[in-house]
Amino acid sequence: MTSPLKKIPVARVARGMYVHKICGNWLDHPFWRGSFLVEDDTTLATLRAMGNLEVWIDTVKGLDLTQPVARAASPAAPAPPPVPPKPEPPRTAFGNDIARAEELRDRAKAAAKALFQDARMGRALRMESAASIVDEVDDAIARNPAAMLSVLRLKNKDDYTYLHSVAVAALMMALGRRLGYAGSELKELGLAGLLHDIGKVGVPDAVLNKPGRLSPLEMTSVRQHPQIGWDILRREAAAGPVALDVCLHHHEKTDGSGYPERLAGDTISRAARMGAICDVYDAITSDRPYKRGWEPAEAIRRMAEWQDGHFDREIFHAFVKLIGIYPTGTLVRLSSERLAVVLAQGEGSSLNPTVRLVCRLPDGEPLEPTQLELAESDDRITGIEDPASWGLHIPRLLRE
Numbered sequence: 001m002t003s004p005l006k007k008i009p010v011a012r013v014a015r016g017m018y019v020h021k022i023c024g025n026w027l028d029h030p031f032w033r034g035s036f037l038v039e040d041d042t043t044l045a046t047l048r049a050m051g052n053l054e055v056w057i058d059t060v061k062g063l064d065l066t067q068p069v070a071r072a073a074s075p076a077a078p079a080p081p082p083v084p085p086k087p088e089p090p091r092t093a094f095g096n097d098i099a100r101a102e103e104l105r106d107r108a109k110a111a112a113k114a115l116f117q118d119a120r121m122g123r124a125l126r127m128e129s130a131a132s133i134v135d136e137v138d139d140a141i142a143r144n145p146a147a148m149l150s151v152l153r154l155k156n157k158d159d160y161t162y163l164h165s166v167a168v169a170a171l172m173m174a175l176g177r178r179l180g181y182a183g184s185e186l187k188e189l190g191l192a193g194l195l196h197d198i199g200k201v202g203v204p205d206a207v208l209n210k211p212g213r214l215s216p217l218e219m220t221s222v223r224q225h226p227q228i229g230w231d232i233l234r235r236e237a238a239a240g241p242v243a244l245d246v247c248l249h250h251h252e253k254t255d256g257s258g259y260p261e262r263l264a265g266d267t268i269s270r271a272a273r274m275g276a277i278c279d280v281y282d283a284i285t286s287d288r289p290y291k292r293g294w295e296p297a298e299a300i301r302r303m304a305e306w307q308d309g310h311f312d313r314e315i316f317h318a319f320v321k322l323i324g325i326y327p328t329g330t331l332v333r334l335s336s337e338r339l340a341v342v343l344a345q346g347e348g349s350s351l352n353p354t355v356r357l358v359c360r361l362p363d364g365e366p367l368e369p370t371q372l373e374l375a376e377s378d379d380r381i382t383g384i385e386d387p388a389s390w391g392l393h394i395p396r397l398l399r400e
Contacts, residue, residue: 004060010047013038013055018062019047023054036124037062042237094343097147098399101140105151105166108133112162112194119232120201127238134190137170145174146344147398150328153296154395157287161200161208164282169193171278178318179274189271192246195239196275199229199247209289223259226251242271250275255309273312277303277319280310296327297384325350326381329394333383337361339390341397346375358397364390369400 005020013019018037035058038044047055057064111126111133118125140148152167172193176186200208203225207218214222229247233239249263249272256264258276268276280303286293294302300320307316324345326332331341332355340355352374357367374380387394 004058005056006059006065007054007056008065010050010053010055012065013044013047013057014063015039015041015044016063018058018060020056020058020061022050023056094144094147095399097140097144098151098395101144101148101151102395102399104136104140104148105163108137108166108169109159109162112165115165115195115198116162116201119198125195125198125232125236125239127236130191130194131187131238133166134169134173134187134194137166138173138186138190141170141174141177144344145177145322146328149174149323150398151395153282153285153327153329155286157289160286160288161197164286165194165197167282167286168196168275168278171282172274175274175278175315175319175322178322179315188240188242189274191240192243192271192275193278195229195233195243196246196250196279197225197229198232199225199227201232202228211289213290223251226260245269246272246275248272250279252276253310254312257309268312270312270315273315277311277316281319281323295330295384296323297325297330300325300327321345321350324353326353326384328353329398331358331385331387331390331392331394332381333361333385334379335382336379338367338379339364339385339392340372341394343371343398346373348375351381356397356400358392359390369397 007023015038018035020035036043038047111129115125115130137148148170149167152163152170155163155167169190170193172189173186176189181189203221207214207221210218226248230244233244233247246269248260249268252258252261252263252268252272253276254265254268254273256262281299284294284302285296285299293299300323303311303316304320307313322345324342326342328342328344331339334340334355338360339358341358342353342355344354346352346354355372355374357370357372359366372379
């Protein structure tokens with residue numbers, strides 16, 4: 001039986017052929033994946049620019065030398081008129097949004113895990129799957145940002161690697177909406193958040209999951225992940241320049257003390273400055289092998305202390321308005337001696353969110369789960385409570 005594989009020079013490759021393997025060292029060519037269908041002129045031009053290299057084509061999966069090939073594309077036609085943005089989905093009951101967000105979280109985690117596995121194995125990243133998840137998360141943020149963000153915050157240390165990427169994607173899009181981004185620019189921010197830590201596939205798990213302080217050598221290893229990620233993403237045309245930028249620069253600080261390039265101030269792009277805030281917030285509110293996550297309100301307080309030198313002040317203030325002084329899922333004590341869980345941020349002051357009553361103090365007598373707008377009430381928040389001290393399960397309270 002004749003083999004379907006043929007070795008040909010790159011000069012004879014045409015659109016419609018399936019490249020099974022590129023001869024030579026994989027470091028000598030710009031393709032991250034080893035096999036692929038030549039579907040467009042950009043891929044064809046990149047192949048032909050490789051000079052005298054040869055490739056193996058698979059004549060079962062694509063065209064043979066003797067088959068007619070697609071004609072080269074004519075000069076670029078005018079771009080079609082922009083498609084009007086989809087209308088934002090209507091808001092639903094908060095509990096329904098939480099349930100939907102939980103389902104999406106599980107699908108998104110699986111998609112993020114697949115992306116990391118692709119990168120670890122040197123395969124092409126499943127960018128269509130990534131774009132689809134970004135679209136779904138964007139719809140969820142449009143419907144009810146508080147529901148989506150609260151669900152993604154509640155993760156355990158075993159979920160961290162993948163859900164951190166999903167959470168940063170959601171935070172980037174929610175923050176982007178507050179800052180006036182829309183349409184494709186918003187999706188680019190989400191994709192950048194989803195891919196920002198892809199370079200951690202190049203850091204040993206023993207270092208990433210170490211329960212104690214890292215040695216100087218281990219810290220150097222961790223600090224290589226932005227460059228590793230950039231090297232992966234530059235081979236993926238669908239990743240785009242925003243994802244590349246945020247991947248490389250989300251650990252830069254405004255005072256120039258960050259890494260890997262020690263950029264400062266406005267030399268750090270706006271998207272990367274947004275990424276830095278979203279990345280830090282989700283990291284410090286998540287349980288990690290070496291520490292428990294801080295409560296969101298404590299995280300916001302600490303980040304406010306660090307903002308001079310670490311973060312862009314204007315973007316950080318927009319982030320605080322998004323998350324709130326009392327973020328969704330915070331258990332609060334009211335002046336009426338009742339406990340309530342924060343559902344969403346109020347339209348006015350960050351000190352007056354929308355809450356749902358939980359129980360009466362001091363005996364913990366359950367109350368009807370009535371929703372209360374503190375901005376329209378004489379009641380006010382007097383403190384934050386630990387749900388574990390009262391035997392309360394925040395995800396269950398939010399789902400009601």
